[in-house]
Amino acid sequence: MAGSLNLSPPAPLPEAGRGEEAGQSTWLMEETSESVAPRSEAERGVGGRGLARKRAAFGRQARRALGWALGVFVAVQVVSGLVLDYAAPLIKFPSARAVLKVAREDPERRPDFAFFGSSRTGASVYHSDLDWELNGPYVKGERWPRTVSMAVPAADGTTMEFLLDHWLETGPVPLWAVVEVSPETVNAHNTWWMPLHVLRQLNWEHVPTHSWAAVKGNAAWPYLESRLVPTYTYRKQIVAEARNAARDRLHPTAPVQPPDPTVARADPSPVALNWTEIIKPKPRTSDDQLMENSRLGAQTTIRKALTPYRVGGRAAEALERMLGRCRDNGIRIILLGIPTCSPHRAAYTPEIEAAYDAYVRKLTAEYDCLYVDGRAWVPDTLFLDTLHVDLDGARLFTRRLAREVLKPRYVK
Numbered sequence: 001m002a003g004s005l006n007l008s009p010p011a012p013l014p015e016a017g018r019g020e021e022a023g024q025s026t027w028l029m030e031e032t033s034e035s036v037a038p039r040s041e042a043e044r045g046v047g048g049r050g051l052a053r054k055r056a057a058f059g060r061q062a063r064r065a066l067g068w069a070l071g072v073f074v075a076v077q078v079v080s081g082l083v084l085d086y087a088a089p090l091i092k093f094p095s096a097r098a099v100l101k102v103a104r105e106d107p108e109r110r111p112d113f114a115f116f117g118s119s120r121t122g123a124s125v126y127h128s129d130l131d132w133e134l135n136g137p138y139v140k141g142e143r144w145p146r147t148v149s150m151a152v153p154a155a156d157g158t159t160m161e162f163l164l165d166h167w168l169e170t171g172p173v174p175l176w177a178v179v180e181v182s183p184e185t186v187n188a189h190n191t192w193w194m195p196l197h198v199l200r201q202l203n204w205e206h207v208p209t210h211s212w213a214a215v216k217g218n219a220a221w222p223y224l225e226s227r228l229v230p231t232y233t234y235r236k237q238i239v240a241e242a243r244n245a246a247r248d249r250l251h252p253t254a255p256v257q258p259p260d261p262t263v264a265r266a267d268p269s270p271v272a273l274n275w276t277e278i279i280k281p282k283p284r285t286s287d288d289q290l291m292e293n294s295r296l297g298a299q300t301t302i303r304k305a306l307t308p309y310r311v312g313g314r315a316a317e318a319l320e321r322m323l324g325r326c327r328d329n330g331i332r333i334i335l336l337g338i339p340t341c342s343p344h345r346a347a348y349t350p351e352i353e354a355a356y357d358a359y360v361r362k363l364t365a366e367y368d369c370l371y372v373d374g375r376a377w378v379p380d381t382l383f384l385d386t387l388h389v390d391l392d393g394a395r396l397f398t399r400r401l402a403r404e405v406l407k408p409r410y411v412k
Contacts, residue, residue, distance in 0.1 A: 081230040085203040089166075091237050093200040095152040096163055098272040103148045103167055105270075110172045111148040112410055116160040116322075117180030120338045120387055122151035122275045124378075125401070126394040133402035134410050145410060148174065149271045153278060154193040156185040157319030162201045164322050168329060176409065177326050178334045181319070181363075181371075183348055183356040184305040188313030191217030192305055198223035199233065213314055281384035290383065291343070297386030298343035309352050311359045323367040333369040334405065335360065339378040339389050339397050372405050 090097040103111065112134070115125050127147055134145040150163050160179065167173065184190050194217025202210055204227065214223045226233045284290060326333050348356070360371050377400055382393030389397060 077229055077231060081204075081227065084230050084234060088241075089203075091241050092234055093152075093162075094237065094240075095273060096159075096166070096200070099148075099150050099152060100163065100166055102270055102272040103150065104170055104172075106146070107170070107172055109146060111146045111174040113145075113176045113178055113406060114148045114150050114174035115178045115180075115336075116155070116163065117151045117178075117336070117338065118155040118159075118185075119151065119153045119275060119279060121155075121180045121336070122149060122153075122271075122273060123279060123384070123388040124339050124394050124397050125149065125151070126391070126398040127271055129395050129398045130402050130406070133399055134407055149273070151180075152273070154196045155180070156193055157315040157317070157322060158197050158201055159193070161318040161322040161325075164325060168325065173329055173331055175411075176332045176334060176406075178336050178406075179319075179323070180338050181335045181360065182338065182340070182375075183309070183352050184302065186311050186313070186316040186319065186356070186359060187306060188310045188316065189216075189308050190305045190313070190315075191219075193217075195219040195222060199226055210314060279384065279388050281388070281390075284384075287381050291380060294341045294380065294383065294386045295343045298341075298347050301386065302344050302347045306347055306349075306352060309349075309355065311355050316359075320363070320367075323363065323369065327367050332409075333367060335363060335369050335371045336401075337371070337373040337375045339383075339393065340375040341380045341383045341386060342376075343380075344386055345375060370405075372401070374401060377401075 084092055090100070103114065113130075115121055127149060130147055131145050134147070150160075150167075152159060152163070155163075164177075184192070191213055194214055197210075198214050198219045199222055202214075202223065207227070211220070211223070214220050222233070231238065282293075323333055363369055364371050374397060378389050378393040378397050382390055382396065384390045
């Protein structure tokens, strides 16, 4: 109707700026969707190949560095092993170095008697008494005898051959070599000292000949370790050698003058090793307890070293080579049966004694040796343990050995 009023509510007016905000939101959404849109196949390939190349380059560098490190390690072990085996072998064997140093003190004078053997010989021969027995009443200006102990711990033919070879390189060689022998040290099945042999004397050239003996003697692992990582195996000896070299360089000492053979001394022949400190026996309680300990030792250690029994083996071969070198160098030989307690001797069955006696007769005939059986010269009460005599036993044995065996062969 014309001119009538419209009473319906008016249409809402658009809020100010709403259209702009809506437009902006739409634009932002479009931009955001565009910015996170997945990359194309080509784009993804370029980035992936770059990362793969970086990873491959890093892997090559790491492998190269590892290869160089391994190569340097192997080179150090090889060079160190060769030096220790052939250039400075006494670093591996400090007690051998000590006895050789004393033996070489007077290069102008040959020792009258040199004693080769194990700690049993070292404990049994008392050199102060020996020199006095050989010389007799001292006369001023008279030449004093010279005896040398070449005894080292855990020695058999293998060790004694090593010592003689190194002594022959420089001299002076002795007039007489007194060499310890016993049924157990020439038993082919006895591997008593192999754990020490593989560390002290055996080199690469011994691997073909001594590997099986090392396995039998539970020494395969130390032998392998000493061959492959010598700087680790001999780290203590190497450090001690470096320390001594630095000390000698910083604080040089005057060279030791050889003793005057015409001057009497309380201990005419210095001994390189202190056997009292090396053996360190258990405190002694009574003679009965000592005998019981000796019986137990004979039933375990000695019986194991003698069972089974066959003369021969690597130690016996080394002993014969040593005797041959003595003969070739004009050194007279005395084979010495060292003091043995009665439980120890009881372990020598008639079969063992027969085989051993036949072998000794062979040695004396082939190498022009004298054999002296001193195994029963010391009573059981003068032993420290199954193997070693005490000081009184050593003096008793030494005096008899000097009077009955050595003095008739000593030339002033």
